Every structure is written in structure tokens, then in C-alpha cells.
Amino acid sequence: xxxxxxxxxxxxxxxxxxxxxxxxxxxxxxxxxxxxxxxxxxxxxxxxxxxxxxxxxxxxxxxxxxxxxxxxxxxxxxxxxxxxxxxxxxxxxxxxxxxxxxxxxxxxxxxxxxxxxxxxxxxxxxxxxxxxxxxxxxxxxxxxxxxxxxxxxxxxxxxxxxxxxxxxxxxxxxxxxxxxxxxxxxxxxxxxxxxxxxxxxxxxxxxxxxxxxxxxxxxxxxxxxxxxxxxxxxxxxxxxxxxxxxx
Numbered sequence: 001x002x003x004x005x006x007x008x009x010x011x012x013x014x015x016x017x018x019x020x021x022x023x024x025x026x027x028x029x030x031x032x033x034x035x036x037x038x039x040x041x042x043x044x045x046x047x048x049x050x051x052x053x054x055x056x057x058x059x060x061x062x063x064x065x066x067x068x069x070x071x072x073x074x075x076x077x078x079x080x081x082x083x084x085x086x087x088x089x090x091x092x093x094x095x096x097x098x099x100x101x102x103x104x105x106x107x108x109x110x111x112x113x114x115x116x117x118x119x120x121x122x123x124x125x126x127x128x129x130x131x132x133x134x135x136x137x138x139x140x141x142x143x144x145x146x147x148x149x150x151x152x153x154x155x156x157x158x159x160x161x162x163x164x165x166x167x168x169x170x171x172x173x174x175x176x177x178x179x180x181x182x183x184x185x186x187x188x189x190x191x192x193x194x195x196x197x198x199x200x201x202x203x204x205x206x207x208x209x210x211x212x213x214x215x216x217x218x219x220x221x222x223x224x225x226x227x228x229x230x231x232x233x234x235x236x237x238x239x240x241x242x243x244x245x246x247x
Contacts, residue, residue: 047072167196
């Protein structure tokens with residue numbers, strides 16, 4: 001299972017948000033570029049970055065995110081404010097390994113399907129769920145579509161993955177989150193990346209045995225130092241298959 005150390009950027013700083021509330025960020029006093037390099041040094045093969053300013057149409061973090069992409073030493077999966085074809089292709093040209101699209105997929109599914117076809121294995125579908133509905137615009141608006149139907153609309157195309165986040169639980173009820181994510185993963189053809197469910201290495205131990213969950217995004221737990229990149233990578237590795245002795 002792939003581990004995605006996750007960095008969320010607001011006003012040039014690493015933050016965590018409570019249920020997407022941009023007005024109440026928890027600020028981590030770390031250097032984003034050096035932190036990204038640290039993820040790579042610890043053995044991570046990918047990392048994830050969300051630009052919270054871009055969700056509001058503010059692109060003031062662009063220089064910082066470009067520096068992270070160029071300096072991290074591992075591919076970056078980038079999300080936040082991907083509202084147009086031009087903006088998405090701008091970041092692909094800038095070197096982002098993958099682009100995460102949520103709101104635009106709900107608003108203009110035809111165009112997003114074209115993007116997925118033209119950029120196979122570079123587009124990730126974000127499915128953010130609150131009270132059974134897909135949320136858009138940085139978790140601020142509810143769409144009129146169920147997560148299952150949303151996934152089904154894109155699931156036959158060459159997506160790089162599907163990120164599923166249960167906003168409603170938001171780390172307070174991990175069992176419910178795992179139930180929701182595993183149910184969607186079971187029905188999807190595309191591998192699912194679990195978001196917002198890792199508090200400890202034990203959560204990775206459970207995730208890696210759930211069908212069609214190919215990865216987990218881990219952010220707040222790393223910054224709180226309740227887990228380390230090295231430890232969760234170790235836990236995420238597949239167990240060796242038992243080999244029968246030759247008689």
C-alpha cells in the first residue's frame with residue numbers, strides 16, 4: 001500500500017483544518033520545502049499537497065508549491081482549486097506528478113473525462129463526503145449526487161486513483177469512516193486512496209487488508225508526531241507470503 005505524506009498549505013504555511021474550516025487553521029511551524037525533503041529522505045515514494053488558498057482563487061502559494069515539486073525529490077500529487085483545464089495543464093507542465101480534481105468533475109464532467117483520457121494515470125478524482133452527499137468548493141457546498149454515482153461516472157476511465165474523504169466523521173469515528181471508504185472501494189474499479197483515517201500505525205495495519213484500497217494520505221498524525229513516515233511505511237509493506245517447504 002502506498003503512503004502519501006500529506007501537506008496542506010495556507011498562506012505559505014503548513015496547516016491542518018477542522019472539517020475544512022479555513023478560518024480556524026492549526027498552524028505547524030515547519031518549513032514546507034524542508035518537510036517535503038524529509039518525507040523523501042524517510043523513504044516515501046509520493047507525497048500529497050493541497051493548496052487551500054487556491055480553493056479561494058488565490059494563487060499566492062504558486063512559487064512555494066513549485067519549489068516543493070522541484071525540490072522534494074519524489075513525485076507530488078497536487079490538489080486545491082483545480083477549476084479549469086488551463087490551470088490543471090499548467091501544473092502538469094510545472095511537473096506535478098498527479099492532479100486531484102473534485103469540484104470541476106461535478107461541474108463539468110465531460111471536460112474532466114476528456115482530461116483523464118488525455119492525461120492517463122495523472123488525474124485523481126476527489127470524493128469528499130458529508131452526510132452521504134458529495135461536497136464541492138472546498139467542502140462548502142453539497143452536490144446533488146451520491147458518492148457511488150459520482151465514482152461510477154468516471155470509473156471506466158484511466159484515473160490514477162480515487163481519494164475518498166468522509167468529512168462528517170473527521171477522525172472522531174474511524175470505524176464509520178472505514179466502513180464508508182471500504183464500501184466505495186469494493187464497488188470501484190479504480191484503486192482508492194483513503195484520506196483522514198490515519199491516527200496511528202494500527203490504522204495502516206487495518207487499511208492495508210481492505211480490498212481495493214491502494215494507499216493512505218497521512219498528514220496531521222505526522223505533524224503531531226503520533227506516527228513517523230518510517231514507521232507507517234514499514235507497517236504498509238505487504239507481509240511475505242508463506243512458502244511451503246519442499247519435501
